[in-house]
Amino acid sequence: MSSGGFHVHGPHDHAIEHATQGGHGHEGDAHHGGDDHGGNGSTTSKIAMATAIIATVGAIFAYMGGATQANAGLYKNNAAIKKTEASNQWNYFQSKSTKQSLAELARDLTPGEPDKAKYQAKIDRYEKEKNEIKTAAEKLEADAKQWDEQSDQQMHQHHRWAQATTVLQVAIALAAIALLTRKKWLEYGMFGVAGIGVAVGALAFLHI
Template sequence: MSEGLHTHAPHEEAVHEAAESHNPKKHSLYQWVAIFTALLATIGAIVSYQGTHLMNEVLLAKNEAVLEKAKATDQWNYYQAISTKEHLMDLAVAMTPTSKNAPFQKKIAKYKQQKKEVQLQAEHLDQLSNSANQHSAQLDKPHNDMAIAMIFLQIAISLASVTALTGRTWLFGMAILSAIGGIGLWGMALSLA
């Protein structure tokens, strides 16, 4: 056997080069894009869950505001009904002689007392409704920020996908900037929630 030059067939060289390019110690752009995309998808899932949870809280607070407003409206309607009765008693006093209007005066006093109590209840329910509305509005701001954060994360994932197809590193840079923007908005939303 002679010792000489050893050559590989062309397909063996291609296999050898492919094996070297997929060396686990050397990370290619495609590996970074894959890792980046997986991380963003995970963060996006968390942001989406938190946004949905926050939106449920917004809706619950808004529902509470509507419920309290309906109760307050009922109380104000009751107040109006008592006022109508009181006015009828005033009319009865005006139409009867002074000696016979004592029962009407008694009812007028009763209606005035009832109106005070009903008015206090109605005002309290109005305050509860306003408070629930304010709480809903406070929760809606971070929810909106989370929705915008999710848009930035989705743009970053899209840019990373195009990077994997084209191999353009500047697109990957844009994806990273978009991801940073999305994560920053998410952090701001968490601080407000």
């Protein structure tokens, strides 16, 4: 999921405006059904306040989702770099092995002891260099594996943030419908879905 932001769509804004006008905008109805208008106004205010909070939390979740996705890409790129460096080291190791094999062959075919000693010194040097190169290559491979694991963790966390953001968007849609229809069960549903969204966000925060 990209970090495009968390938007409260038009129907919700229209619903709040409509409900507010219904509760306060008609002076001709001021002397009729005052208690009903007061109740509707209270419900409207409650849902509007809840929606604003949900939208704010959703915006934070959306930002975190974008940040973790960017981190996952960065870590995966670091892993690729380490893998390339490790591959170069192994190629260098192979080159030293080839030189060592040629030196061993030359030592075995050389009749004189002084020349054998000279080739043996090269063989010992190549062996030492090979060990150093091998150690460096293995470290680079371990670093690459660690970067890959961190990338996978960030991607998993990104999916959690995305799930939480989507659930909160559904809660906002329910709030808009609740304002338009005055259905109490939709209002309860909005709070329930919002709670689920926050719970999923908590899982993302805890890296679960």
